[in-house]
Amino acid sequence: MVLGDGGADGTGCGLTGRDAAMDGALEALYGKDSGSNGAEGGRRSAGLGASAPSVARWLGDIRTYFPSSVVQVMQRDAIDRLGLNSLLLEPEMLEAVEADVHLVGTLLSLNKVMPETTKETARAVVRKVVAELEKRLATRTRATLTGALDRSARIHRPRHRDIDWDRTIRANLKNYLPEYRTVVPERLIGYGRAARSVKKEVVLCIDQSGSMAASVVYASVFGAVLASMRAIDTRLVVFDTSVVDLTDQMDDPVDVLFGTQLGGGTDINRALAYCQSRITRPAETVVVLISDLYEGGIRNEMLKRVAAMKAAGVQFVTLLALSDEGAPAYDREHAAALAALGAPAFACTPDLFPDVMAAALEKRPLPIPDMAEQR
Structure with missing residues (x-):
């Protein structure tokens, strides 16, 4: 792009071969003649044209010349700058695309x-991305939350048969008496068998407005992971101005995603009124609201519901975004109001989400990232 233009742009150095092809791919997207509809014009042949085959060829070119991370950025820019949403409906173009979370969001919106004729291809693209996300996130999520559930289930006045001797000995090593070669167990740790039979309840309440596309994708994947854990009853609710309960589809996050309407x-x-009506054991429930908090409903009623749930013992978590996109845009007034209720709102990366959920399940302070560092 620095060299630009096949006419050398005053550098005295023209481009040939692979360099010229790379420049052409960039010019088609970022050149001054590439308009919002991809039209060509002027003295150069810029833009992607109006047909899916030309876009598919361009997608193939950029995958040849640039690394995957750059390809994904260029695809997002092409969708925004050249109005390619309609072309995403063509199967041949979908087969050429480098699938990522943002492309999934675009497909869901369409x-x-x-x-x-395109839906099966689109589902295949979405399923590929979901499978990659599950592979990346599922193992650590299950391990982290299983540990949190075990810790929250332990009791400290166990009956003899319920004593966890391994953890009890390690917790009392400071009380070792060398002359007797023994440990004095001042603090007993039990398995808490009765407590383990009480499931935790997690309610994922997901804003499906267009700005939350990446968060919807990640939340659906995490919902499927949580639903696979026998010690957690998981409910997944999506909303815009209406509310849809997708709990019965959580075994397949692709079905969940195609059940949303971005x-x-x-x-x-x-949405919170619906979730509140489904809570039967507040002290064992975690509600996770994933939203940028741009409320179109009744603000004061929303805050009253959060306050009521917290007063009943519900652990309430507000995530302004669940994605890798950095600091999100959000309603700062509503975020401050929630913080005043003891329910701070913050953006969360997918890698941090298991730790946030573990803290909520154990009823300990949440690992809230510094918002300034996310910018």
Whole structure:
């Protein structure tokens, strides 16, 4: 791009071969003649044109010339700059695309207008991304939350048959008496068998407005992971101005994702009212609201519901985003109001999410990242 233009742009050095091809791929997207509709014009042949085959060829070119991370950035820019949403509905283009979370979000936003001939290809793209995310996130999530559930289930006045001798001895090593070659167990740690039979309940309440696309994808994957854990009853609710309970589809996050409808308004109060009505054991429940907090409903009622749930013993977590995109845009007034209720709102990366959930399950302070560091 520095050299730019096949005419050397005053550098005295023209581009040939692979360099010229790379420059052409960049010019098609970022050149001054590439308009919002991809039209060509002027003295150069810029833009991607209006047909899916030309876009597919361009996608193939950039995958040849650039690393995957750069390809994903260029794809997002092409969708935004050149108005390629309609072309994403073509099967041949979908087969050429470098699939990532952002492409999944775009496909989901087009789900209702997607022709039947494209839907199976789109589902294959989404399933590929979901499988990669599950591979990356599932093992650590299960391990982290299993440890948290075990710790929260332990009791410190166990009956003799319920004593966890290994943990008890390690907890009392400071009380070792060398003359007697023994440990005095001042503190007994039990397995807490009765407590283990009491499941924790997790409610994922997900804002499906268009700005939350990446968060919806990650939350659906985590919902499937949580649902696979026998010690946790998981409910997954998505909302805009209406509320949809997708709990019965959680065994397949792809079904969950295609059950969402990205876009539309936001009524957090209505969504929380639904979630609140489904809580049967507040002291054993964690509610995770994933939203940028741009409320279109009744603000004061929303805050009253959060306060009521917390007063009943619910652990309430607000995530402004669940993604790797850095600091999100969000309603700062609503975030401050939630913080005043003892429910701080913060952005969370997928890698941090298991630690946040573990802390919530154990009812200890949440590992809140510094928002300034996410910028």
